[in-house]
Amino acid sequence: MKRFSIFLIAALGVANVSSVYITTCHNDNECGTVCGTKGPNTVGPSEGLFGTKCECQNGKPPAYLCNKEGKNVYVCSDNQAPRCTVHCNMKVCIEKNGRKSTGVIRSACPKHHPQNAHDCCNHGGSYCTCVFHDTLDTNYQVFSELGGSNGDAKAWLGSCDSHHGLKVGSIQAELYLQLVKPELCSAVMSDGYHQRNYPEQYHNHHQHFHELLDQAYSNHFQQ
Structure with missing residues (x-):
């Protein structure tokens, strides 16, 4: 435990912060669901955020669609909604212009x-x-609490009232995902699709990780 504590404290001392951009999907139907549940505090990360992954259903690479603003845009060649995988029911704290809101990952925003x-x-x-x-x-709900406009923001793993907030893109967040390895929910990103609810195992892992953090802090300051 001591070696783990030293490693964890070292990791917690580095914060490679990356920002996110906030938009709104407006309502339950437009937000869709990967997890089988919906709610006013739903958030859908784009691919790469919080381990979110999406793949075209036909298993083929996406096809070129257009060049917009100097960048190429690609689309699933079967013209079908992709299958996405997310950390269902994981809470994230979002801060924008001094406002904070806790969102719950239930969907995705596939490119x-x-x-x-x-x-x-x-x-x-x-x-x-x-x-x-x-x-x-x-x-x-989340969009309104953040001021009701698109814009740059910062995000953390965990609810806004948690003292273990882990910033997106930081070593802390990567360490969290490596240690906890929560199961992922997967579903085709089309409205009304209901996949199984997120397993209770996630909540157990989440609590265990925070216990490890507390123990690491305790061991560090007792030295």
Whole structure:
């Protein structure tokens, strides 16, 4: 435990912070679900955030669709919604312009989804956020609590009232995912699709990780 504590404290001392971009999916239907549940505090991370992954259903690489704002846009070649995998029911704290809101990961914002890709090509601007940027697509409650407008923000693993907030892109967050290794939920990203609820195992791992953090802090300050 002592060697682990030293490693953990060293990791906690480094914060490689990355920002995210906040948009809104407006309502339960437009936000969709990977986890089989919906709610006003739903957030859908873009691919790469919080371990979110999406793959086209036909298993083939996405096809070129257009060049928008100097960047290539690709879409699933079967023109079907991709299958996405997320950490269902994981809470994230989002801060934007001094406002905070706790969101719950229940969905995803896939870059090669036909709707997202075509909207980007047709309209550009904010319609390209999930395609080009690290984005959290938020339902109406979270979006309203953050000020009701798109924009840059910071995000942490854990709820806003947690003292173990782990910043997106930081070594702490990577350490969390490596230690906990929570199971992932997977579903086709189409409205009304219901996948199994997130297993109780996640909550047990989450509590165990915080116990390890507390123990590491305790051992460090007792030395």
